[in-house]
Amino acid sequence: MNKTSLSALLPPARLLLLGYGHVARALLPLLASRSEWSGDQLGVRPVISGIGTRRRGFHIHAQGVEASLLERDVDPLYGFIKAGTPVDNAEAFIEAGKAVGATTLIELTTLNPHNGQPALKYIRSALQSGLNVITANKGPVAHAQHELQALARRQNAQFRFESTVMDGLPLINLAQFTLPGVGIRSFRALLNTTSSLVLSMIEQGYTREDAIARAKELGIAEADPWYDLDGWDAVMKTTILANTLLEGQLSPRMVRREGIRDLSPDEIRTAALADSPIRLISQAHRKHDLLIAEVRPGKLSKDDLLRVGKGTTSVISFETEAMGTISLVEHEPTVKQTAYGVFSDLVTILKQRAM
Secondary structure (H helix, E strand, O other), X not given: OOHHHHHHHOOEEEEEEEOOOHHHHHHXXXXXXXXXXXXXXXXXXXXXXXXXXXXXXXXXXXXXXXXHHHHOOOOHHHHHHHHOEEEOOHHHHHXXXXXXXXXXXXXXXXXOOOOOOOHHHHHHHHHHOOOEEEEOOHHHHHHHHHHHXXXXXXXXXXXXXXXXXXXXXXXXXXXXXXXXOOOEEEEEEEOOHHHHHHHHHHHOOOOHHHHHHHHHHHOOOOOXXXXXXXXXXXXXXXXXHHHHHOOOOXXXXXXXXXXXXXXXXXXXXXXXXXXXXXXXXXXXEXXXXXXXXXXXXXXXXXXXXXXXXXXXXXXXXXXXXOOEEEXXXXXXXXXXXXXXXXXXXXXXXXXXXXX
């Protein structure tokens, strides 16, 4: 019996994809390339039971389609729509997905930094129905992390969001599984790749418009790139990290925000020529039991640990009680790294289900 037929005998892990942007399109080939590994290590074969999008509707496939089959299509979404059954809206999509055996919703819709909607409503609905939820959407987590985690616990489900902060770099998993009780006191980070790219390209003589176009081409910019440049994306990430790593109770409105919109090209280039480039810095620390967090442009000195961040590179540095300073770097991430963060959350869910 060959590996293909052996794989077909494995139980399916049925998934719903809500949102079909850059991350979802990168996730399908990643799932396909890891199908054999998933069978060997997890004892399951991931199948897509539903794909829902705002523009092309919500569709359920009762049997489910393996990612490797979808990934072969020029337009995987078209093939899924053709074979699937349409439903009216996202709530019906979640209900119908659970009815055909889906166990996990992967929520990949666009960011709304102001209140996290409508993604927050979708995640609540999925958790209330007992589905596990994985999201790469910062908005719902930043606005309602503790509520959603409590809801997941009550429903005996999991809510995971590794890729909301630094793509596939395991920050949330690091704190949960690898450094328990380490006592994180503070962090400083470059978390927004679009602003880093825009600033570095302006330093090289490009216009801001050229740099934004490049960020869109790479798939790293938000649907509205001003959410990046005005600091909203970084605020969402800073809120999530402060609440997760420093045990905070912050909302995004409690994080001081200053973006790079008002920086002139001359100001940016002059700072770079003086060997103190400007970057959008996220940081949080406790002061007299008060948690203070902010996002603002700052100049990086020669000996600043954040200077390792070139181009779209992301970097974070923690100060801890038990391990001193710990720094992590993600070099030139693309949407593929974000997709891996989603995949790693799926692996965590499947492993914990088997325990």
